[in-house]
Amino acid sequence: MHTDYIPIIIAGLVLVSSLISLRLGISVAIIEILIGTIAGNLGLETQNWMIYLANFGGIILTYLAGTEINL
Numbered sequence: 615m616h617t618d619y620i621p622i623i624i625a626g627l628v629l630v631s632s633l634i635s636l637r638l639g640i641s642v643a644i645i646e647i648l649i650g651t652i653a654g655n656l657g658l659e660t661q662n663w664m665i666y667l668a669n670f671g672g673i674i675l676t677y678l679a680g681t682e683i684n685l
Contacts, residue, residue: 620661627653 631649635642660668 617661620658621664623658624653624660624664 627649628646631645632642634640634649635645638645
């Protein structure tokens with residue numbers, strides 16, 4: 615698959631998963647994980663910059679979760 619189309623396909627999958635979650639009333643994160651798992655098993659591969667952004671987002675989410683703890 616041509617690497618220029620991968621971000622467009624992933625953006626489309628995110629849009630479809632949000633529409634599905636609105637229709638079903640389920641959390642969008644659950645639907646995105648399921649669709650991402652299916653797409654990964656079908657051969658959709660991520661690029662290095664996507665992995666970097668995912669790691670950075672995970673660090674930020676961990677930090678935000680830590681700031682909400684009441685001591």
